[in-house]
Amino acid sequence: MSAQAQPSVPLLAMTCVHKRFGGVRALRGADLEVTRPGVVHALLGQNGCGKSTLLGVLSGQLRPDEGTLAIDGRAVTFHSPVSALAHGVAMVAQETAVAPDLTVAENVLLGRLAGRRAGVNWKQTRRLAVAALEQIGADYDPDSLVRTLRPDQRQMVEIARALSTNAKILVLDEPTSSLSDDEVEGLFAAIRRVTANGVSVIFVSHRLTEVFAISDEITVMRDGLTVATGNAGDYGPSGAVAAMVGEVDLSVSREIYEESRDENAALSVRHLSSPGCLDDVSLDVGDGEVVGLAGLVGSGRSELLEAVFGVRPAQAERVAVAGAELARRSPRASIRRGLGFLPPDRKTQGLVLGMSVRHNLAMTATCGRGRLRAPRRRDEEAFCAAIAEKVNIVAPLESLAGTLSGGNQQKVAIGKWLVHAPKVLLLDEPTRGVDVAAKADIHQHLRDAAAQGMALLISSSENDELLALCDRILVMYRGRVVASLAADEATEARLASLTGGHT
Amino acid sequence: MSTDALAAARPAQKGPAARLWASSRPFRPVLLVDIVLFVGLSVTQDGFFKWMNMQNILSSVSVLWIVAMAMTFVLISGGFDLSVGAIAGLCSVFLAKVLEGSMPGVPALILTILLGGVVGALANGIFIGVFRLSVFVVTLASMTALSGVVLVWSQTQSIYVTAPIVSQIAVNSYLGLQAPIWIMLGVFVVFLYVQNRTYFGRDLYATGGSFQAARLAGIRTTLTIVMVYAISGAAAGLAGAIGVGRVGAATPQVDGSVALQAIAAVLLGGTSLIGGSGGVGGTVFGVLFIGILQNGLNMAGVESSWQYIVTGVILLLAVLGDRLGRVEGGLGGRIKRLFRRGGGTPDATCAVDPMED
Numbered sequence: 045m046s047a048q049a050q051p052s053v054p055l056l057a058m059t060c061v062h063k064r065f066g067g068v069r070a071l072r073g074a075d076l077e078v079t080r081p082g083v084v085h086a087l088l089g090q091n092g093c094g095k096s097t098l099l100g101v102l103s104g105q106l107r108p109d110e111g112t113l114a115i116d117g118r119a120v121t122f123h124s125p126v127s128a129l130a131h132g133v134a135m136v137a138q139e140t141a142v143a144p145d146l147t148v149a150e151n152v153l154l155g156r157l158a159g160r161r162a163g164v165n166w167k168q169t170r171r172l173a174v175a176a177l178e179q180i181g182a183d184y185d186p187d188s189l190v191r192t193l194r195p196d197q198r199q200m201v202e203i204a205r206a207l208s209t210n211a212k213i214l215v216l217d218e219p220t221s222s223l224s225d226d227e228v229e230g231l232f233a234a235i236r237r238v239t240a241n242g243v244s245v246i247f248v249s250h251r252l253t254e255v256f257a258i259s260d261e262i263t264v265m266r267d268g269l270t271v272a273t274g275n276a277g278d279y280g281p282s283g284a285v286a287a288m289v290g291e292v293d294l295s296v297s298r299e300i301y302e303e304s305r306d307e308n309a310a311l312s313v314r315h316l317s318s319p320g321c322l323d324d325v326s327l328d329v330g331d332g333e334v335v336g337l338a339g340l341v342g343s344g345r346s347e348l349l350e351a352v353f354g355v356r357p358a359q360a361e362r363v364a365v366a367g368a369e370l371a372r373r374s375p376r377a378s379i380r381r382g383l384g385f386l387p388p389d390r391k392t393q394g395l396v397l398g399m400s401v402r403h404n405l406a407m408t409a410t411c412g413r414g415r416l417r418a419p420r421r422r423d424e425e426a427f428c429a430a431i432a433e434k435v436n437i438v439a440p441l442e443s444l445a446g447t448l449s450g451g452n453q454q455k456v457a458i459g460k461w462l463v464h465a466p467k468v469l470l471l472d473e474p475t476r477g478v479d480v481a482a483k484a485d486i487h488q489h490l491r492d493a494a495a496q497g498m499a500l501l502i503s504s505s506e507n508d509e510l511l512a513l514c515d516r517i518l519v520m521y522r523g524r525v526v527a528s529l530a531a532d533e534a535t536e537a538r539l540a541s542l543t544g545g546h547t
Numbered sequence: 548m549s550t551d552a553l554a555a556a557r558p559a560q561k562g563p564a565a566r567l568w569a570s571s572r573p574f575r576p577v578l579l580v581d582i583v584l585f586v587g588l589s590v591t592q593d594g595f596f597k598w599m600n601m602q603n604i605l606s607s608v609s610v611l612w613i614v615a616m617a618m619t620f621v622l623i624s625g626g627f628d629l630s631v632g633a634i635a636g637l638c639s640v641f642l643a644k645v646l647e648g649s650m651p652g653v654p655a656l657i658l659t660i661l662l663g664g665v666v667g668a669l670a671n672g673i674f675i676g677v678f679r680l681s682v683f684v685v686t687l688a689s690m691t692a693l694s695g696v697v698l699v700w701s702q703t704q705s706i707y708v709t710a711p712i713v714s715q716i717a718v719n720s721y722l723g724l725q726a727p728i729w730i731m732l733g734v735f736v737v738f739l740y741v742q743n744r745t746y747f748g749r750d751l752y753a754t755g756g757s758f759q760a761a762r763l764a765g766i767r768t769t770l771t772i773v774m775v776y777a778i779s780g781a782a783a784g785l786a787g788a789i790g791v792g793r794v795g796a797a798t799p800q801v802d803g804s805v806a807l808q809a810i811a812a813v814l815l816g817g818t819s820l821i822g823g824s825g826g827v828g829g830t831v832f833g834v835l836f837i838g839i840l841q842n843g844l845n846m847a848g849v850e851s852s853w854q855y856i857v858t859g860v861i862l863l864l865a866v867l868g869d870r871l872g873r874v875e876g877g878l879g880g881r882i883k884r885l886f887r888r889g890g891g892t893p894d895a896t897c898a899v900d901p902m903e904d
Contacts, residue, residue, distance in 0.1 A: 355763065379765040387763055394763075396756035398823040403749060411765035415747040460764065 053117035054079050055244055056102075056133075056213055061111030063097050070097040071108070072268040078213065079261065081242045084235060086255045086276065088248075088284055089265035090451070090479030095248055098265070099217055102246075103135035104128030115212075132212035136202045136219065138477075142190045149173035149186035152204045176208035177201075179241065180234035195341070196227040203234060207243065214238060215246045218477065220254055224340040224505050225540065232258050250479060251506065252281040264288055285480055310366055310499035311352070311383075311468040318358035321347040323523040329468060329499040334490070336514035337503040338539050344523040345503035346388060349470040352501075353385040354378045366467050379408060382467035386458055386474055388503075390450075394457035397446030401437065402428045404445050404456050409463035431459045435489050451482030458486060468499045475509060487513055507539045519543055573817025574829030576865045581832050581839065588843040595846055602725050608838035609717075609727035610635070610786040610793075612831075615809040616738045617782035619830045622813050623742075624775045625755035625822025629686040629806045630671060633693035634780050635787035636801035638663045640697055642713075642788050643706035643797035652712025660784040666693070667780015668773050676772030686806075694801040701799040708791055717792020727789055734782070738827045751775065755822025811862050812837055836861070 056078040063071040071094045078085045089095050100106035102113070104122035112119055115131055122128040125135070142151050149170045150157065158168035170186045177184060182200045190198055199219060206214055216235075220228045235245050235258060249255050255262070256276055264272040264279075264287040272279065272287040279287070309328040316325045321344050329335045337345040351358035354373035363370045365381045375385070387393035395404050405428045410419065428441050435455045439448050445456055454475065461469055474490065475483040490513060494500055504510050510517050517534045519527040519542040527542050571578065589596040605612075614631050621628045642659040646652070670689035674680045719726050742748040750771045753761035762768045786805075791797050815833035818825025840854050 353763075375763050376765045376767060385763060387759075392757060393759045396753045396760050396823065398756040399749075399752055403753075407749075407753060407761075407764040407766065410746060413746055415750065416741075416745050418744045419746060419749070 054114075055081055055116060057112075057114045057117075058098070058102065059112045059114075061098060061101055061113075062109045063094075063101060063106060064109055070094050070268055071101075071111075073111075073270075074098050074265060074268060075270040075273065076102070076246075076263050077273065078244050078246065081212065081244055082239045083260040084239055084245045084247055084258050086247050086249065086259035086262045087265070088252075088255065088262055088288055090288055090481055093265040093288075093479075094268040095265055096217065097268075099135065099215055099246075099248070102128070103133060103215060129209050129211070132210065133215065134206035134209050134211035134213070135215040135217065136199070136206050138218040140195065140198045140202060142198050142201055144191040145189060147187050147189055148177070148184050148193070148201055151190050151201050152176050152186075152208055154205060156208075172208065173204070176204040179207050179237060180204055181237055182234070194227075196223050196230065199223075199231070200234065203238075207238065211243060213244050213246065217248050218250070219247070220249050220251060225507070225543075226340065228254060250477065250483075252284060252480075253508070255284070256281055288480060311501065312362065312364045312367075313352060313360065314362040316348070316351055316358055316360035316363065318347060318351050318356055321356075321523050322351055322358060325523075325525055327501075327518060327525060329501050331467075331499055332494050332497045333516065334494045334500045334502065334514045336510035336517040337501065337520055338507055338510055338517050339503075339520035339543050341505065343520040343543065345520050346472050347523075348520070349385060349472050349501065349503055352378075353383060353470055355385075376411065379411065379466070384408070384461035384466035384469040386461065386469070386471040388472040388476060390453050390457045395445045395453060397444065399445060400442050401432070401439060401445055401448070401456055402441040405431055405441075405460045405463060408460050427463060431463055435459045435462065436485050451478040451485075454478050454482065454486065458489065462489075462493065465493065465496070465498055468501065469493070471500065471502045473504055474502060475504075475506075483509075507536055507543070510534075511536065511539070570826075570828070573825060574815075574832050575817075576868050577815045577817070577829070577832045577836055577861075580861060580865075581836050584836070584839050584843065588839065588846070592843065592846045595843065600842065602728060604835075604838045604842045605731065606725045606727040606793075607841065608834050609731055610790050611805065611808055611812065611837065612731045612834045613734050613782050613786040613789070614779075614805055615812045615830050615834050616734055616827050617779040618806075618809040619813045619816070619818055619825065619827045620738070620742070620751055620775050621779050622810070622818045622820060623751045623755045623822060623825055624772055625758065626675060626682040626772070626775070627686065627806075627810055627820070628667075628671060628776060628779045629683070630667075630690040630693060631779060631783040631786075631809065632802045632805035633690045633697065634663050634666055634670075634783035635790060635805065636697040636798075637666065637693050637700075638784035638787035639791045639797040640701045640706065640799075642791055643708050644700075646708055646710040646712070647706065652710055652715070655710075656712060656716070656788055659788050660781050663784020663787070664777040664781035667783070668777035671780070672773035672776035675776065676769045690801075690803070690806070694803075697801055698799055701797065703799045705796045705798050707796045713788070713792035713795070715792075717789045727793075730785070730789065734785070735827065735831065742827055747771070747774070752823055755824075757823070808837065808858075811858060815862055815865055817865075 054077045056076070058074070058076040060073045060075065061071050062073060074094055076087070076098060087095055087098070097106060101108045104125040104127055113122070114120065120131050122131065143154065146154075152173040153169055158165045158172055173186045177200070180200060180203055182197070182204065184193065184197060184201070190201060193201065203214070203216070219231055223231060235247070239245060247255070247259065259276040261274065262272070262276045262279060262284060263270055264284055266288060272284070310331045310333070311329040314326050317323055325348055327335070337348065339345045347356060350356035352363060354370070354375055354377060365383055368381060370378060370381055378385070391397060396407075402424060406419070406424050425441065432441060435458060437452050437455045437459065439452050445453060448456065458474065471490070475486050478486070490500060490502070502510065502513065511534060515531050517529045517539065518525050519529070519539065521543065529538065594600060614635070618628060618631065638659045641662055642655060645655045645658065670693065671685055674685045675682055716726050716730065721729060742751070750761070750766050753764070753766055754768045754771045758768055812833035813825070813830050814820065815836055816825065816829030816831065818829060837854070837858060840857055841851065844851060844854055
C-alpha cells in the first residue's frame with residue numbers, strides 16, 4: 045500500500061450507472077471507483093439509496109440500463125455472476141448461502157470440486173479448501189459439516205469460497221449485520237489478511253464505527269447517486285453521515301428514567317430457566333422504563349425475550365405483567381395480558397410480506413376480534429394512517445409490505461404494536477439492517493412510547509444503541525444476567541468487557 | 548426510497564372498477580384463455596352458445612366448483628387437500644344410508660355436510676395444524692384410508708337413492724336455473740365474503756404468507772388451519788351429496804381425480820401453492836376453463852381424454868407465465884425484452900430484490 049505502487053488507472057471504475065425497475069429509478073448515474081489493489085472500500089448510504097442495486101450490477105446479477113464498468117482500465121460487461129467471477133469480482137451476499145449438510149471443504153469449492161474424469165479428488169479438494177481458509181486465518185476442519193458452524197464461521201466459509209476463485213475484488217454486502225462485536229473483530233482480521241495479499245474489498249455496513257475502523261476509501265450514495273467519494277480519513281463518521289442523509293436531526297431527546305420502582309412492576313420475571321439457553325433469570329422493568337439487554341450472540345438475550353413472550357418453552361416461578369401473572373404461555377395469551385414482541389427477523393417473523401401495510405399494522409390490534417366479523421375498513425384506514433404518520437412510514441398503506449425498503453418495513457413491524465399500545469414491549473434488534481436516519485427515527489419513537497408509560501425491554505447486539513436508548517442495561521453472559529448498569533455508569537468499554545465474560 | 552420516487556410510484560386513488568381490474572392480475576392468463584375458448588367455440592360449434600348448453604357446462608362442473616372453492620382456502624393457507632374425493636365418497640355413502648333409513652331430506656343433507664367437516668378436521672386438520680405433519684403425507688393417508696372405509700361401508704355396491712332431496716339439489720330447476728347452479732352461486736358468494744370481508748379471511752392469508760409472523764402477531768394459526776381442512780371436508784360433503792343426485796346413487800368407487808383437478812383449477816386461477824396469495828375469484832375461471840373445455844371437445848367430437856392434455860399444458864403455461872412476469876416489469880415487459888435481445892437468456896438469476904437495499 046505504499047505510495048509508489050499507486051497506478052494511475054483505477055482497479056475498478058463504474059461510471060454513470062443507471063438502472064430502473066419499472067417506474068423506480070434505483071440508480072441515476074452512480075459512480076464507484078476502487079483506486080488500487082489491496083484497499084478496503086466502504087460503500088455507504090441509507091436503505092433504498094441504490095447500494096444493493098449497484099452491487100447487483102457489479103456482481104453480474106443485474107444488467108445496467110446505462111453506464112460503463114472498467115477493470116484495470118479495460119471496459120467489461122458482465123452477463124451473469126459467472127462472468128463477473130471470471131473477471132475477478134466475487135460477492136458474498138448479506139444472507140449466508142451455504143449448504144448446511146455439506147462439509148466445509150465442499151462448501152468452499154462448491155461447484156468446483158477438484159478432479160474431473162475419475163470422480164472427485166477429495167484429497168486435492170481438501171487441500172485447496174484448507175489453503176483458501178488459511179488466507180483468512182480460519183482453521184476449520186474441512187470435513188466438518190457446515191451445519192455445525194456458527195453463523196460467523198459460515199460467513200468465513202463463504203469468504204473463503206469467494207477467494208478461492210482468485211478474486212481481485214471481494215464484495216461483502218453487510219457482512220457484520222448479524223455478528224457480535226468480537227466476531228466482527230475476527231472478520232476484520234480476515235479482511236486485513238486478504239488486502240495484504242493484494243485483494244481489494246468493497247464493504248457495505250450501516251455501522252459507522254466499524255466502517256471507519258477498517259476502510260481506506262469510502263463512497264457515499266443517496267437516492268441512486270454517488271454524492272461523495274474519497275479517502276476515509278478526509279470524511280470521518282460525521283462527514284459521511286452528513287453526506288448520507290442530507291440534513292436530518294439525529295439526536296434522540298430523552299429524559300433519564302427516575303428510579304421509582306413499585307411492587308407491581310410492568311414486567312416482572314422470577315427464576316426463569318430454559319434448558320440450554322437460560323439459567324435462572326430474574327428481572328423487573330418499570331412503567332416507562334427502557335431496559336437494555338446486552339450480550340454476545342448466544343448469550344441468551346433473544347432467548348430471554350422469546351421465553352417471556354411464550355414462544356420458547358421455559359420454566360419460571362413467576363412471569364407477570366403489571367402484577368397479573370401469565371399462566372398460559374403462548375404469544376396470544378401474552379398479547380392479551382399486555383405484552384408485545386418485535387422479533388429480530390422482520391421478513392419471516394415480524395411481517396407477512398405478501399400482505400398490505402394496512403393489514404400488517406392492523407393484525408395484532410384485531411387478533412382478539414371475532415373471526416367471522418367484518419373488519420371496518422374506514423376505521424382501520426384511519427388508525428393505520430395515524431400510526432403510519434406517527435412512526436413516519438413513507439409508503440402507501442395499500443402497498444405490499446414486501447415492496448418496502450428495510451427501514452420502512454421495520455417501522456411497520458414496530459408500528460403494529462403501537463396501535464393498541466401494550467404495557468410492555470419486548471424488542472429484539474429493533475434497528476437491525478436499517479439506515480441511520482430510520483434508526484434515529486425508531487429510537488425517537490421508542491423513547492416517546494416510554495415517555496407515555498410503556499415499559500421497553502430491548503435486546504441489541506449494538507452496544508452503542510443500548511447506550512443511546514436505555515435507562516438501565518442488563519448484561520447477559522451464557523444464559524445469566526451478570527450485571528445491571530444504570531445509564532450513567534454504563535460505557536462502551538464497560539459493556540464490552542462485561543459481555544465478554546470479564547467483570 | 549426517496550420521497551419523489553415514491554410519489555411517482557404511488558398510484559392515484561383508485562375506483563372500484565380499477566381495483567377489481569388490479570386484483571384480477573393473477574388470473575388474467577386463464578381469463579384470456581377462457582374468453583378465447585368461449586368465443587372460438589361459439590363461432591365454430593352451432594350447439595355451443597345456447598342457454599341450455601351454458602347451464603349444462605355449469606352444472607357439469609358443480610362438484611369440481613364446490614370442492615375447488617374450499618381448495619382455494621386450503622392453498623391460501625399454505626397447504627392442499629388430496630382427500631376431498633374420498634371425503635365426498637364417504638359422505639355420499641352416508642347420505643344414501645341415512646336416506647335409506649328414511650331420515651327426512653334436509654336434516655340428512657345438513658348431517659352429511661357436517662360429517663364432511665368433522666372428518667376433514669379430525670383426519671387432516673388436527674394432524675396438520677396441531678402436530679405440524681406434512682400436508683402431503685396426512686392428506687394422502689386420509690385419502691387412502693377413507694377410500695377403504697367407503698369400500699367397506701358400501702360393501703362395494705352402489706346404493707341407489709330415490710329420496711326426493713337428491714334430485715331437488717342436483718336435477719331440478721328453480722326460476723329457470725338448475726339447482727346445482729344456484730348452489731354454486733351461493734357457495735361462491737359465501738366463500739368470497741369470508742375471504743374478503745372477515746377476519747378469518749385475513750387469518751388465512753397471514754397464516755399462509757408467514758406462519759411465524761402470524762402466530763407472533765397473536766393469530767390462532769393452529770385453529771385457522773384446522774378450520775380450513777374442516778371447510779374443505781364440509782365442501783366435499785356437499786359436493787358428494789350433489790354427486791349422488793347427479794348419478795342417482797352413491798358409488799363405492801372414490802373418484803381420486805377430483806382433488807387433483809380442483810388443485811389444478813385453483814392454480815390456474817392464480818392462487819399460489821406456496822400460500823398467502825390468490826383467491827376464489829380466480830378459481831371461478833380455472834373451473835370454467837375445465838368445464839368449457841370438456842363441453843367444447845365433446846361437441847367437436849374430440850376424444851374426451853384430450854382435455855387432460857390441454858389442461859396440463861395450459862396449467863404449466865399459466866404458472867410459467869406468472870413466474871416470468873414476476874421477474875421484472877410484468878409479462879409484457881418480459882416478452883418485450885425477449886424480443887429486444889433476440890431471445891437472450893432470461894435473467895432468472897435476478898437474486899437481488901430491487902427494493903431491498
